[in-house]
Amino acid sequence: MTIETPSLNMAEASISLGHLKHNIREIKQCVGTGVRIMGIVKANAYGHNMQKVAETLEAEGISDFGVANIHEAIELKTGGALKKPANILSFSSPIIQQIEYYLHHQIDMTLCDANIMKAASAIAEKHNKKIGVHLKVDTGMGRLGLPPLQALELLRETERQPGLELKGVYTHFAESANDDFTRRQFKEFKTMTDAYETASGKTLCKHAASSGTLLNNPEMRLDMVRPGILLYGYKPYPALPSSITVRPVMQFEAKVIFIKTVAKDATISYNRTWKAARPVKIATISAGYADGYHRALSNHATVFINGKSFQQVGTVTMDQFMVDLGTESDVKIGDRAILFGWEGPCLEELAGSIGSISYELLCSVSSRVKRVFTDD
Numbered sequence: 001m002t003i004e005t006p007s008l009n010m011a012e013a014s015i016s017l018g019h020l021k022h023n024i025r026e027i028k029q030c031v032g033t034g035v036r037i038m039g040i041v042k043a044n045a046y047g048h049n050m051q052k053v054a055e056t057l058e059a060e061g062i063s064d065f066g067v068a069n070i071h072e073a074i075e076l077k078t079g080g081a082l083k084k085p086a087n088i089l090s091f092s093s094p095i096i097q098q099i100e101y102y103l104h105h106q107i108d109m110t111l112c113d114a115n116i117m118k119a120a121s122a123i124a125e126k127h128n129k130k131i132g133v134h135l136k137v138d139t140g141m142g143r144l145g146l147p148p149l150q151a152l153e154l155l156r157e158t159e160r161q162p163g164l165e166l167k168g169v170y171t172h173f174a175e176s177a178n179d180d181f182t183r184r185q186f187k188e189f190k191t192m193t194d195a196y197e198t199a200s201g202k203t204l205c206k207h208a209a210s211s212g213t214l215l216n217n218p219e220m221r222l223d224m225v226r227p228g229i230l231l232y233g234y235k236p237y238p239a240l241p242s243s244i245t246v247r248p249v250m251q252f253e254a255k256v257i258f259i260k261t262v263a264k265d266a267t268i269s270y271n272r273t274w275k276a277a278r279p280v281k282i283a284t285i286s287a288g289y290a291d292g293y294h295r296a297l298s299n300h301a302t303v304f305i306n307g308k309s310f311q312q313v314g315t316v317t318m319d320q321f322m323v324d325l326g327t328e329s330d331v332k333i334g335d336r337a338i339l340f341g342w343e344g345p346c347l348e349e350l351a352g353s354i355g356s357i358s359y360e361l362l363c364s365v366s367s368r369v370k371r372v373f374t375d376d
């Protein structure tokens with residue numbers, strides 16, 4: 001018996017590559033053929049497994065990938081998923097010690113610092129090679145990048161660096177739900193890139209839109225879009241109207257491992273936060289906060305078992321939590337409990353109930369949870 005035996009999995013994330021393909025096709029159809037799609041696979045593809053997701057994206061014709069940092073970039077580059085030449089952009093601005101890894105693995109660098117620019121060019125030149133760079137402009141996100149005027153300066157300097165190949169320029173929006181602020185950000189970005197293009201007579205690959213703006217502001221799609229959450233089956237915020245339908249790619253499941261009947265007034269789990277109002281059956285489910293089912297969900301969540309919804313009760317513990325089965329129930333040991341996904345509770349509602357978002361709960365599904373891939 002090997003550790004791969006499915007019946008040994010306590011918590012499992014079923015990953016539907018069919019749904020992923022569907023979502024890619026929907027996004028492609030939405031943006032049309034003139035716009036490149038960068039598949040965002042950072043954070044282990046939002047918890048879905050970077051290698052499998054990248055392999056699927058490549059099979060669907062995508063050759064641009066976005067990751068959080070050089071570490072993830074190397075994982076993607078050397079992990080074996082990609083069979084064809086691809087552009088991998090690391091979104092973090094590197095520290096000096098990381099530059100040689102960009103060069104060695106031919107990873108595209110986010111550039112927003114003049115010293116890093118010079119150091120990167122010098123290192124690449126020494127090896128008679130070039131590092132691809134995308135310049136990052138801060139138009140209001142306040143995370144990485146220089147403000148437009150300084151960015152324009154850096155852009156002009158970058159172009160003169162013998163060790164660098166300028167492959168793009170980009171910005172990131174702070175609020176996909178606020179059109180006024182987004183428009184202001186976009187205008188600043190366009191003004192800056194127009195100034196560069198007019199003066200230099202060159203055209204740059206310009207990109208700005210992630211999932212929200214991609215859907216909401218077609219004019220902001222520019223040369224490339226950077227969808228993340230949309231690939232995985234969710235809109236960045238549930239109220240966003242959308243012309244496309246995406247399907248959840250991950251279903252988070254666990255098992256019923258124990259059932260008991262408790263008396264009226266019995267309390268359940270640590271700190272005794274839940275008390276039985278009458279005698280009820282209680283099921284213990286084989287997932288806890290170490291699997292990414294947050295402790296904050298205690299007494300807030302529902303789970304689906306055999307197509308029916310049940311209330312989660314008491315504090316979520318590290319490895320298990322409990323649900324109230326009521327008095328009549330045919331649930332039995334070994335049944336699947338669906339924590340969220342296409343057959344179960346809505347992830348966005350679950351996240352909303354604890355002040356979180358779909359992104360965070362997807363990324364929280366821990367490495368202890370076995371990913372199982374299906375083609376449908």
Ligand SMILES: *Cc1c(COP(=O)(O)O)cnc(C)c1O
Nearest residue numbers: 040091172210211226227228229
């Ligand atoms: C994460 C990220 C994205 C993807 O955002 P979604 O809202 O998931 O589409 C795009 N661009 C950058 C720079 C990011 O960090």
